[in-house]
Amino acid sequence: MDLTLKIWRQKNAKTKGEFVTYQISGISPDCSFLEMLDQMNEKLIRENDEPVDFRKCPVSFDHDCREGICGMCGLFINGRPHGPDEAITTCQLHMRKFKDGDTIVIEPWRSRAFPIIKDLLVDRSAFDKIIQAGGYVNVNTGGVPDANSILIKKNNAELAMDAAACIGCGACVAACANASAMLFVSAKVSQLALLPQGKVESKERVQKMVRTMDKLGFGNCSNTYACEFECPKSVNRSNIARMNLEFIIAKTCTEKETVRIAGV
Amino acid sequence: MSTSLLTYSSITKKIIMACAGLFLVLFLLVHLGINLCILRNDNGDWFKAASHFMGTNYIIKIFEIVLFGGWIIHIFTGVVLTLKNWASRPVGYYKSNKSNTSFFSKYMIWTGLIVFTFMAIHFMNFYFVKLGIVPIPQGSGAESKEDFYRMVIALFQTPLYSIIYIVLIISLGFHLYHAFQSAFQTLGINHNKYNSTIKMVGLIYSLIVCIGFSIIPFYFLCFYKG
Structure with missing residues (x-):
């Protein structure tokens, strides 16, 4: 296959980036x-x-396990996070999804x-901060x-597992028209809230x-559901x-925490 | 109120917007019911009685204040949330997003803006006339500033006004179609047993509002003879 690649090149977080076109064959x-x-x-x-021009240096992009479980490979390919296929990460995307002679925008x-660090690398530590919270x-x-000493409803175990499938890749934020992280946060909230331990x-x-999440500058959910459609692990919007x-329940139905001293 | 609204979390703002929106959804049905009275061939008796009731009843008067409050809160939270959304992606994509999404959800602020413009025109034509801010339109044949019956007929017999009215009502329908199921999702009601029902009720509701309001100018434009 011969392809034209239009790739975002940015020297570092402070410089202005641009698209550079590359040709690749075979x-x-x-x-x-x-x-x-x-x-x-x-x-x-x-x-x-020994390139002087950074545009002739190798392109930096996130990747790690290359088997669809680490969530590192975040690329926005031809207008879609993780490219033109459903429920996959970029590393699971095959070139047979493209045609010979195609122009691919990355x-x-x-x-x-998610500020850009370099080229296609983005800093997703905002997700870590949400988890830390x-x-x-x-x-x-x-x-x-003892094993199985805590009873867990089968359906809840399934739902919690489905939510826990989230790999934190950030495709939901990338796909969302508002760059909202609601699908990620809700998956993490759900996986724990559904189980007695959480x-x-x-x-x-x-x-x-x-x-x-609000502090870190993510947008608000407007229920467009692009996140669910693009999620490589098909995390459901019901989360x-x-x-x-x-x-709502936490805000309205719980008492305000007060310090209670034993015996007083 | 506005400053405390700003400090609320994103979800709280959305819940407030959804609740205000659902209240407006109910109000639209009441408004539609009264409007449809005008189609009755009784020289406007029912319509006049209904508008007299709406204009004088004390409970309705209280609800009028609640309605204005809900309307302002809905617009305010909607604008605040949208501005934050726009700020969340300072640099956009070169290739616009090709993800499969609920189509109308992306244009809520714009369909909302169209509805807002419509409301402004609507106020100029009716509510402000009643309050005496705007004079009674010349040539409408209205006997008093509360004679909406003649004002409506005069307006709907103007083809341009009727066409604009119908176009605006259709955008309101688009707004409502997404809004209805979206409000339930925001309020945490998402269940595989009821989701299709909620979506269907939303569609039927939007169609009722669209067709119900549009049928009136359509009638006066095409079939009404004095």
């Missing part, structure tokens, strides 16, 4: 999208011994909360409890995580509704 339709980019980078290295995730359960140390802290958790309900 790509196998069986190779993955990231392998195609590897081949293009090798070609750039071969052709430009952009980084665009969001105020409450996306965990407190566990007492001590003896190992239920205890669910009221504080949802408020803390939403507050952090967003669950989070909204959790939030």
Whole structure:
């Protein structure tokens, strides 16, 4: 396959970026999208011994496991996060999804909360900050409890597992017209709120995580559901509704925390 | 009120907007019911009685204030949320987003703006006339500033006004179609048993509002003879 690639090049976080066009030929339709980019980078290295122009340096892009579970490979390909296929990450995208002679536009995730580090690399530590705000359960140390000592409804276990499939890739933010992180946050809130271990802290958790999400500059959900459509793990929009309900209950039906001293 | 609204979380703002919106959804049905009275061939007796009731009843008077409040809150939260949304992506994509989305959801602020313009025209034509801010339109044959019956007929017999009215009502329908199911999602009601019903009720409601309001200018334009 012969392809024209239009790639966003940006030297660093402070400089202004631009699109640079590259030609590449002899790509196998069986190779993955990231392998195609590897081949293009090798070609750039071969052709430009010690490049002065950064546009002739290899393109930086996020990638890690290359088997669809780490969530690193975030590329906005031809107007869609993770490219023209459903429920996959960029590393799972094959070149057979494109035609010989195609022009492919590759952009980084665009969001105020995900600043560009270089080329196609974005800083997604905003997601880590949301998790740090409450996306965990407190566990007492001590003896190992018996297996299955806590009863969990089968349906809840399934729903929690579906929500926990979120790999935090940020495709929901990239796809959303408002760069909203509601699908990510709601998946994390849901996976814990649905299980008895997480239920205890669910009221504080949802408020803390939403507050952090708002502070980090993500947009608001306008229920366009592009996130659900583009999610590589098909996380359902019902998680967003669950989070909204959790939030309403947390705000309206829980008592204000007061310090109680034993015996007083 | 406005400053505390600004400090609320994104979800709280959305919930306030959804609740205000659902109140407006109910109000539209009442408004439609009264408007449809005008089609009755009774020289406007029912319509006049209904507008007299709406204009004088004390409970309705209180609801008028609630309605204005709801309307302002809905617009205010909508604008604040949209501005934040725009600010969340300072640099846009070169290739516009090709994701499969609910179509009308992307244009809520614009269909909302059209509805707002419509409301402004509507106020100039009727509500402000009643309050005496705007004079009774010349040539409408209205006997008093509360004679909406003649004012409506005069307006709807103007083809340009009627066409603009119908176009604006259709954009209101688009706004409502997304708004209805969106409000339920925002309020946390998403259940695989009821989702299709909510969507269907939203569609039927939008169609009732669209057809119901449009049928009146259509009638006066095409079939009314004095």
